[in-house]
Amino acid sequence: MKKIKVGIIGCGTIGAEIARACQGRLKKSVELAAICDADENKAAQLFKILNKKARVLKLNELIKKCDFVVEAASAKISADILKKCIKSNKRCLVMSVGGLLGNEKLLESARSKGVKVYIPSGAICGIDGLKSASIGKVESVTITTRKPPRGLAGAPYLVEKDIDVAGLKEETVIFEGTAADAVKGFPQNINVSAVLSIAGIGSGHTRVRIVASPDCSSNIHEIEIVGEFGKITMRAENVPSKTNPKTSALAIFSAIATLEGALSSVRVGT
Ligand SMILES: NC(=O)c1ccc[n+]([C@@H]2O[C@H](COP(=O)([O-])OP(=O)(O)OC[C@H]3O[C@@H](n4cnc5c(N)ncnc54)[C@H](O)[C@@H]3O)[C@@H](O)[C@H]2O)c1
Structure with a gap:
């Protein structure tokens, strides 16, 4: 089976754990292709602990090179990232969900174009x-x-x-x-x-x-x-x-579980 190329935007707490999961529990179905961060040091720090298939790229380049984009950066940029993913027909998992409020029309646009968008439950159940x-x-x-x-x-x-x-x-x-x-x-x-x-x-x-x-x-x-x-x-x-x-451990697990679920043929729960 061809591996899905994942790109992670934001190399902080959540991004780093998702990167580890891509190279660990998800490695059979995922290739971590690229990472990116506004702070070059954060990207360089994460790059050091990854196997060297992943590259550090600029945001637009990352979206171009990947099949599945994970946003784990900031509410200031999440709507813009989703917009770019919709335009280039890339699957997108959004963590900075607050940035989507007021931009709900993007979700409509994703629906009408058939682009898959994933919004994890984060640190809550229900x-x-x-x-x-x-x-x-x-x-x-x-x-x-x-x-x-x-x-x-x-x-x-x-x-x-x-x-x-x-x-x-x-x-x-x-x-x-x-x-x-x-x-x-x-x-x-x-x-x-x-x-x-x-x-x-x-x-x-x-x-x-x-x-x-x-x-x-x-x-x-x-x-x-x-x-x-x-x-x-x-x-x-x-x-x-x-x-x-500010970030709960469950929010990180939720992001990894959502990515895993998106790649699996079996879906449990509503
Ligand atoms: N959905 C949820 O339940 C949930 C839970 C916790 C955190 N979050 C959100 O997820 C995001 C990541 O959380 P975290 O704990 O990893 O934060 P963090 O501060 O540890 O890491 C964020 C990283 O993103 C980088 N970044 C910021 N702006 C950027 C930009 N414009 N382009 C590229 N990189 C940029 C920062 O340099 C930093 O390395 C935050 O927006 C946070 O609010 C969501």
Whole structure:
């Protein structure tokens, strides 16, 4: 069987683990063809630990040379990458899902061109239930995210409002609003609310609460979905990844599982 040529954009926490998986558990079906990063040092660091079939390329060149593009870089660029993949008919897995909110027409365009787009569940469960529920009427989708202050530090919303989460002594709700506003204020922290929005009732109706919790050592997501089907409640307690406290280990596993699923003929779950 011909191996699928994978290219990874973003050589940080998620990109590096996907690269390892391409050369490990997925190696029978995948050839890691190229990597790319805006920071040349990050690409060079990852390149050092890879077998030398993979090349470091510029973004446009990577898209041209690969069959399957993995975006693990930034919400600032994810919509642009998806647009280029649609234009060149390349499969695309998007991790910086927040960047797709407001650009949902790209998903329509992918559908009409028949280009496959993959949006992993990330660090939550329940997307399967939400997709099933959406066949009927869904009344509300609410996510409460509880993170240690270091997992929220530097978010544009906190900078703009001059909120110092590092000095908090007790659990504090720092944001309540729509997913559309949450991804603008917390682009690196709340991608899961964008995933929920796309799978469910949209970013203007999906409700988000963000809680900074000094006593918390994990990233906790609680989701409530109410609809014609009844009610789902879900709670995930995620271990933050070693290299980026904003990114949960489950989000990395979810990306690898989505890539594996995209290459497999057997599909389990909704
Ligand atoms: N969908 C989810 O559930 C989920 C979960 C966690 C993280 N994320 C998102 O996935 C992305 C990667 O996360 P991470 O933990 O690996 O982050 P990271 O900061 O560890 O790595 C990101 C890498 O992308 C590079 N980069 C940034 N802008 C770039 C650009 N324009 N072009 C090329 N490279 C660029 C950076 O230099 C860095 O090396 C982030 O956008 C993050 O918010 C999504």
